[in-house]
Amino acid sequence: MQPVRVAFDVEGGDRGADILIQGLMEAIARSQVPLTVHVCGDENVIAEIFEKLGVFPDTRVIVIEHCPHKLSQRDIPSRAWQTRANSSIVRCIALQQEGKVDVSLSAGDTRFLMASSIFILGRAEGVARPALAAFLPTAHKRPVLLLDVGANLNCRAEHLAVFGKIGQEYAGVYLGLPNPTVGLLNIGQEASKGTRAIREAGQMLAESCVGYIGYIEGGDVLSGKADVVVCDGFAGNILLKAFESLYGLAMSLMKENRDIITVIQDKIAVLNPENYGAVPLIGINGLVFKAHGASSAAVIANALQMAIQTAGRIIQTSPQTVQY
Amino acid sequence: MQPVRVAFDVEGGDRGADILIQGLMEAIARSQVPLTVHVCGDENVIAEIFEKLGVFPDTRVIVIEHCPHKLSQRDIPSRAWQTRANSSIVRCIALQQEGKVDVSLSAGDTRFLMASSIFILGRAEGVARPALAAFLPTAHKRPVLLLDVGANLNCRAEHLAVFGKIGQEYAGVYLGLPNPTVGLLNIGQEASKGTRAIREAGQMLAESCVGYIGYIEGGDVLSGKADVVVCDGFAGNILLKAFESLYGLAMSLMKENRDIITVIQDKIAVLNPENYGAVPLIGINGLVFKAHGASSAAVIANALQMAIQTAGRIIQTSPQTVQY
Numbered sequence: 001m002q003p004v005r006v007a008f009d010v011e012g013g014d015r016g017a018d019i020l021i022q023g024l025m026e027a028i029a030r031s032q033v034p035l036t037v038h039v040c041g042d043e044n045v046i047a048e049i050f051e052k053l054g055v056f057p058d059t060r061v062i063v064i065e066h067c068p069h070k071l072s073q074r075d076i077p078s079r080a081w082q083t084r085a086n087s088s089i090v091r092c093i094a095l096q097q098e099g100k101v102d103v104s105l106s107a108g109d110t111r112f113l114m115a116s117s118i119f120i121l122g123r124a125e126g127v128a129r130p131a132l133a134a135f136l137p138t139a140h141k142r143p144v145l146l147l148d149v150g151a152n153l154n155c156r157a158e159h160l161a162v163f164g165k166i167g168q169e170y171a172g173v174y175l176g177l178p179n180p181t182v183g184l185l186n187i188g189q190e191a192s193k194g195t196r197a198i199r200e201a202g203q204m205l206a207e208s209c210v211g212y213i214g215y216i217e218g219g220d221v222l223s224g225k226a227d228v229v230v231c232d233g234f235a236g237n238i239l240l241k242a243f244e245s246l247y248g249l250a251m252s253l254m255k256e257n258r259d260i261i262t263v264i265q266d267k268i269a270v271l272n273p274e275n276y277g278a279v280p281l282i283g284i285n286g287l288v289f290k291a292h293g294a295s296s297a298a299v300i301a302n303a304l305q306m307a308i309q310t311a312g313r314i315i316q317t318s319p320q321t322v323q324y
Numbered sequence: 325m326q327p328v329r330v331a332f333d334v335e336g337g338d339r340g341a342d343i344l345i346q347g348l349m350e351a352i353a354r355s356q357v358p359l360t361v362h363v364c365g366d367e368n369v370i371a372e373i374f375e376k377l378g379v380f381p382d383t384r385v386i387v388i389e390h391c392p393h394k395l396s397q398r399d400i401p402s403r404a405w406q407t408r409a410n411s412s413i414v415r416c417i418a419l420q421q422e423g424k425v426d427v428s429l430s431a432g433d434t435r436f437l438m439a440s441s442i443f444i445l446g447r448a449e450g451v452a453r454p455a456l457a458a459f460l461p462t463a464h465k466r467p468v469l470l471l472d473v474g475a476n477l478n479c480r481a482e483h484l485a486v487f488g489k490i491g492q493e494y495a496g497v498y499l500g501l502p503n504p505t506v507g508l509l510n511i512g513q514e515a516s517k518g519t520r521a522i523r524e525a526g527q528m529l530a531e532s533c534v535g536y537i538g539y540i541e542g543g544d545v546l547s548g549k550a551d552v553v554v555c556d557g558f559a560g561n562i563l564l565k566a567f568e569s570l571y572g573l574a575m576s577l578m579k580e581n582r583d584i585i586t587v588i589q590d591k592i593a594v595l596n597p598e599n600y601g602a603v604p605l606i607g608i609n610g611l612v613f614k615a616h617g618a619s620s621a622a623v624i625a626n627a628l629q630m631a632i633q634t635a636g637r638i639i640q641t642s643p644q645t646v647q648y
Contacts, residue, residue, distance in 0.1 A: 073516070139576045150511055153519050187474055187561040192397070195477050195558065218565030222573055234519065235562050237511040238555075241542030242563055246570065249546055252463045 003034035004311050005101040006304065007092035010041035011067070012108020013300075014293040017041055020107065021049045023300025028061060030301065033312055038095055040065045040088040067091045071108070077115035089113055093120045096286045103311035105278060105303055107291040114151050114281060121286040124166065129159045130283030132233070132290060133167055134240050135174070138224030145171045145180075145228045146221065149279060150237035157200035160184065160230055164205045164212065166283045167228040173314060175227065182209055183216030183226030185235060201230070277303035280310065287311055327358035328632050331416035331425040334365035335391070336432020337624075338617040341365055344431065345373045347624025352385060354625065357636055362419055364389045364412040391415045395432070401439035413437055417444045420610045427635035429602060429627055431615040438475050438605060445610040448490065453483045454607035456557070456614060457491055458564050459498075462548035469495045469504075469552045470545065473603060474561035481524035484508065484554055488529045488536065490607045491552040497638060499551065506533055507540030507550030509559060525554070601627035604634065611635055 008024060010017040021039070028035060039046055043066035050057055057064070069087040071080055081090050092104040093116040106113050114130065123130060133147035147167045152159060164182045171180040184202050186194040191202075193215065205212040216229050221239065231239070277299060278289040287310060291303040334344040345363070352359060363370055367390035374381055381388075393411040395404060405414050416428040417440040430437050438454065447454060457471035471491045476483060488506045495504040508526050510518040515526075517539065529536040540553050545563065555563070601623060602613040611634060615627040 139573055153511070185562060187477070187558060218562035219569035221566060222569060231562075234511060235559050238509060238542035238559050239562060239566055242545060242566060245543035245546060249463055 001034060003036045004103070004308050005036045005038070006307060006311070007038045007040060007065075007095045007101040007104040008304070009088040009092050009104070009106035009108055010039055010046060011070070011088040012106045012113075012293070013291075013295060014107075015295070017045055018049055018052075019295070019297050020300055021046070021053070022297035023295070024062075024304065025053065025055065026297060026301035027304035027308070030305065031308060033308065035061055035308065036063065036101075037061060038063045038065050038092075038101055040067050040091045040095075042067065065091055065095070071112055075112070077109075077111040078119065080112050081116045081119045087112075090116050090120070093117055093286070093288065096288070097121055102314075103287040103289065103307045105289045105291060105307045107293050107295050107300065107303075109293075110151060110290055113288065113290055117281055117284045117286065117288050121284050121288075124283050124285055127162055127166060127283035129155070129162065130281055131163050131166065132236075132279045133170060133282050134236075134279040136222060136240070136243055138222050140224035142175060142224060142227065144221060144224065144226060145174075146236055146240060147228070147230060147282070148233040148236050149240045150233045151281070152233040155197060155232040157197045157204060160197065160201035160232070161204035161208065162283070163230045164201075164209050164228065167230060168209065168211060170280065170282045171228050174310065177227065179211040180227035181225075182212045182228045182230065183214065183220070184212075185221070185229055185231035185239075186215035186217065188217065189215055205230075277306045287314060325358060327360045328427070328635050329360045329362070329425040330628065330632060330635070331362045331364060331389075331419045331428040332628070333412040333416050333428070333430035333432055334363055334370060335394070335412040336430045336437075336617070337615075337619060338431075339619070341369055342373055342376075343619070343621050344624055345370070345377070346621035347619070348386075348628065349377065349379065350621060350625035351628035351632070354629065355632060357632065359385055359632065360387065360425075361385060362387045362389050362416075362425055364391050364415045364419075366391065389415055389419070395436055399436070401433075401435040402443065404436050405440045405443045411436075414440045414444070417441055417610070417612065420612070421445055426638075427611040427613065427631045429613045429615060429631045431617050431619050431624065431627075433617075434475060434614055437612065437614055441605055441608045441610065441612050445608050445612075448607050448609055451486055451490060451607035453479070453486070454605055455487050455490065456560075456603045457494060457606050458560075458603040460546060460564070460567055462546050464548035466499060466548060466551065468545060468548065468550060469498075470560055470564060471552070471554060471606065472557040472560050473564045474557045475605070476557040479521060479556040481521045481528060484521065484525035484556065485528035485532065486607070487554045488525075488533050488552065491554060492533065492535060494604065494606045495552050498634065501551065503535045504551035505549075506536045506552045506554060507538065507544070508536075509545070509553055509555035509563075510539035510541065512541065513539050529554075601630045611638060 010020040013020050067086050067088040069084040071087045089108050089112050095101045097120045129152050131148035132151045134149045135143040138144050147163050278291040281288040289307040334341040391410050391412040393408040395411045413432050413436050419425045421444045453476050455472035456475045458473045459467040462468050471487050602615040605612040613631040
């Protein structure tokens with residue numbers, strides 16, 4: 001079995017490279033498939049962390065990619081892929097473009113990750129705006145793919161319509177479904193509801209997307225009514241974070257009922273941000289995942305696992321065209 | 325003790341006047357304060373329903389206001405207050421303007437309710453766009469007021485800033501707090517995050533609103549970090565409906581654990597749309613509540629109770645200026 005090849009940015013997180021490398025070690029220990037992980041960051045920092053952890057990295061599994069450039073808030077996202085070519089985010093994406101890895105994971109700034117992906121890997125055909133997409137649990141067994149969850153705050157009708165199509169393709173591969181259903185997030189069911197962009201996107205999807213089932217209200221995202229729910233990145237981000245907060249809220253409300261907590265932990269485990277990990281950037285010619293900046297080592301381990309599993313699945317499905 | 329005087333629209337719901345009048349009877353039976361309810365609708369329909377229910381309405385409590393006009397989707401909301409002056413929604417608001425009632429409740433179309441309120445009662449000083457505001461439970465004992473939840477889909481910075489101020493005033497009266505804290509819903513904490521309208525609204529609130537605490541992310545709405553959370557009506561509506569759906573979702577996830585359901589019903593009762601009732605329209609010169617179109621009789625009873633309690637509280641607080 002060929003190893004899954006991963007590019008991993010260890011500079012992007014808010015909590016330092018230590019945490020990210022701890023997460024990596026956990027993911028490697030847990031992986032059921034062979035791996036090669038290209039660790040992108042400052043080689044001295046990385047070497048020190050491995051020393052502190054008392055680990056000699058197996059060079060067949062871990063390849064250190066030295067990235068001396070640092071990205072800062074002053075850098076312009078659309079130019080960083082050229083001006084900061086040796087920064088950790090840009091290097092991850094470049095490794096994909098060079099065919100050296102199958103998938104990238106970063107906990108860094110979404111804007112740099114998005115821009116590097118667009119300019120180095122290129123957009124998928126017909127996609128002006130790639131999107132971040134998150135799987136959420138539903139009342140049924142099957143999860144729902146929500147997109148965009150934060151990459152595009154102001155969306156025109158055509159952007160939303162394209163999110164429907166790329167979300168449907170991604171959910172199809174990920175869930176192994178022929179025609180996942182697609183809903184458009186809106187404030188009501190009636191055709192007259194919502195902003196003009198949403199109403200127009202609804203018409204476009206009705207004409208072009210087999211599987212489009214119409215408007216979905218906020219209360220039906222987790223009901224499993226649609227396999228894919230389309231919205232702009234503002235609404236999606238708010239909704240995603242609201243859902244992620246429920247786990248902690250449930251724990252806090254139930255803190256006097258220890259036995260109930262166990263059941264809840266089991267039932268809504270998938271809403272626990274710890275188990276959640278990363279979201280894919282879709283609509284680009286490559287497989288790029290974004291983890292929360294504040295991720296713990298456990299979250300990073302789950303994020304890597306998600307990236308690895310998805311890469312494994314897509315390599316199996318269409319070895320020639322890894323195009324998501 | 326003076327009765328609280330209510331105008332009640334029995335034509336607006338999706339489920340017919342029967343359900344609305346059943347809800348009314350429940351609310352009257354349950355009320356701890358004396359009431360006079362002006363029931364606005366078709367007098368023949370209303371009389372028939374009372375007959376079917378086997379009830380002779382006490383004319384000291386129930387006053388039937390015959391409203392022969394019907395509102396339809398063809399009517400223009402901003403004109404209906406003149407062209408359909410004898411429709412149930414417009415009559416409710418007119419009764420308030422005439423000083424005959426303290427509060428109105430309708431389960432009808434938000435656009436007609438909003439426009440009639442604006443044109444008949446007038447906007448509060450400095451308010452271009454009144455908003456719908458909903459109280460939600462938090463991890464603490466104190467609820468959070470979320471606005472707008474559906475009246476204004478596209479908001480400019482100044483609209484959002486005003487929502488902060490009127491929300492703060494309303495929460496202050498309702499919760500009996502001197503200076504409730506105000507947060508602005510956004511996709512991150514950093515000053516550079518969000519749309520231009522949100523960033524500008526943040527600056528306006530920082531300059532003008534004592535109690536403004538900055539951006540609130542989707543995961544912190546229910547944490548009790550702010551007493552008032554400001555957003556546009558699209559994000560607010562999506563979020564409100566998502567939260568309302570959690571009760572049913574929890575019930576469905578836990579359906580095999582009957583004893584846990586009892587605890588959940590108790591702990592998250594306030595998220596149950598049945599207990600929730602109605603949301604106030606704030607920023608107008610009067611007290612107007614909107615119930616869900618699909619409300620059951622039990623929900624309507626709770627909605628009336630909420631309207632009555634708020635009216636009672638505001639009459640007590642400032643008998644001269646019922647201005648919300």
